[in-house]
Amino acid sequence: MAEATGGTSQAGRELDRIVFFSDAVFAIAITILILDVGVPDGLSPAQLPDRILGLWPKYLSYVISFLVLAVYWQAHHRVFRPIRGYDGTLVWLNFLFLMAVVFLPFPTSLLGEYGEEQVSVVIYAANAAVASLLLVAMSWYATSGHRLVAPELDLEAERIRRLQALAVPVVFLLSIGISFFSPTAAMYSWLLLAATDLLVRRLWSRR
Amino acid sequence: MAEATGGTSQAGRELDRIVFFSDAVFAIAITILILDVGVPDGLSPAQLPDRILGLWPKYLSYVISFLVLAVYWQAHHRVFRPIRGYDGTLVWLNFLFLMAVVFLPFPTSLLGEYGEEQVSVVIYAANAAVASLLLVAMSWYATSGHRLVAPELDLEAERIRRLQALAVPVVFLLSIGISFFSPTAAMYSWLLLAATDLLVRRLWSRR
Amino acid sequence: MAEATGGTSQAGRELDRIVFFSDAVFAIAITILILDVGVPDGLSPAQLPDRILGLWPKYLSYVISFLVLAVYWQAHHRVFRPIRGYDGTLVWLNFLFLMAVVFLPFPTSLLGEYGEEQVSVVIYAANAAVASLLLVAMSWYATSGHRLVAPELDLEAERIRRLQALAVPVVFLLSIGISFFSPTAAMYSWLLLAATDLLVRRLWSRR
């Protein structure tokens, strides 16, 4: 079923091209986040310091989305590391994942402008959850039945890793619940993500 | 006539650079689509949810163009897979193709803003049709007489593949006809494209 | 003097990274040209077709700059093809060249907005001339005394190629003179460039 698998150099080149394309999309998405932090026009020198400080919700949403994309880039990394071939389904799952990644600057912008509104927080969390679920789906698709991975790969270890990775969408989905009480609290709950990532990595490297 | 052909490592590196450049252009074009989905300024909390929902034509045009570019990236992939060398004509055909790819965010933006107008739909379809015709032209140029491909390549199979690929510009050109009756129907006819792509791929993988 | 020369794999990787970086900058510069072709807001359906046609100076400047950057990318290609090592001077010449390449969207935008004004044409031509002169300087620096090229490279052939490449800045500098009579004529004189490029390539491939 796979268009190309195994260690052939042609398959490797094609797979490299998919990974390279994904990396380029990540690099652009993470860089255009700054375009949202615009400098206001026509301020007097006296107003300037206050107005620059007043942009802090935009700085915060920049930092949050940068960290989220950094976590996702590394997760994408981990998903593709054992993959040795590809097929049309993997390519489309990857494009859907990238569609969610590229969309993230929009809720980031919402968060920077209307961070206290529930709707902003919900859209952000939903976008991030969809992206991470697609990543888990890619890992599941590629490894199940050793479809696109080396035959000697330990599927049980991959399954455990995937369960740990599910912490990311779970945090985002729970934060939608929290947002009904306090959008701000929901936003800060995402910081659990970084902690989660560090934890997963630590547990993993010990194995 | 070709500047470089065959399996020499220098030719391979140059060809890789052309493919890499094209991939980077695709990655940027697909990512800047989101810049068109701007967050409106200065809304009250009460207005916000409605106004965000009201952006749906922009979300829709984002999704359509993302899928179109994903299909074209894969088609570019398939065209270049058998190519082993390059010459000035191939480089220029590729640049003309990329010029059409890079232009796509403009009709995407038209579609998001004035999606019910025939003019938006016609410009979008024309742009997409030109891009896919250039891709077919590249494949024809590279393979005819084994100009830039391996001598053992089955030209007949490539010819059939090219005929199947013509489904893409045909769908877009037909949709221009449909737009005289209903621009919206024309737009939805593009979804045939994804179906077409899946079909082509399925037929192809079976061979 | 060179930090790295010869066929060592480390030097090759570093040189690849410089070339890759330049290609990425080209890809981005060529793609963001479309951001200048913005869709006007708030038009009535009746106005739309006329206003879209009325954007033709923006389409024209998009096409011109796309072609100019395509020519420069290929010229950069030709300059780097014989280069086997690098040093700090080459890296800085390359950055200055890229600074001129990245600047080009600004005069492109000027041309799209104020294409009939001499000042737009002069700035565009000056920018393009500086970029192509830097490219010639890079070629001269890398090859003179076989500084960063293979010892067997035919320097005389490189010198002739460089003289031909000087046609590009010459066309742009002459067009500044023409702009005193007619900015529009100056702009169309740049089309000589594409003809020049085709000619150089043809002459070259015959050698």
Added chain:
Amino acid sequence: MAEATGGTSQAGRELDRIVFFSDAVFAIAITILILDVGVPDGLSPAQLPDRILGLWPKYLSYVISFLVLAVYWQAHHRVFRPIRGYDGTLVWLNFLFLMAVVFLPFPTSLLGEYGEEQVSVVIYAANAAVASLLLVAMSWYATSGHRLVAPELDLEAERIRRLQALAVPVVFLLSIGISFFSPTAAMYSWLLLAATDLLVRRLWSRR
């Protein structure tokens, strides 16, 4: 502790992907600087030349940031050259460094709009200082105890190189002091940076 070290091809590929990602981010950050130099709308032909000249603070901030990013790209280059493996800490240090790199277009824009105000100069200098300190931290982390470098690497030479590299943040931090007397003088003091870079490079290549 390291996820991957040594000369294995898998580790090398992963490390290449980190370096490639960083290069792509640099390429995008350096290219979007030009988006800040916008063409003013609706000017009469008579006003145009003056208004274009009047944009000089934007040209100046474009040139400064382009040079700063060029210096940082090369410094990143030098830091990664001896590195042979990576771990989670290096990846996160690199992301924090890239977060500072991607942020730079914001103070660049401030500088172009409000270059005479101290607040603009201070934010720019702080951003640049943080980026260069993170680069030094990465070098220190990777080399200390030969953590992620080849065992034969001369750590003493790396330590001296790092001390020289500290000139960059020192210049930026000193310029914050200067800005209390004259923001413009502080800005020009950054030109010391280019001189410093040339000096470091010269000293280094002599060793």
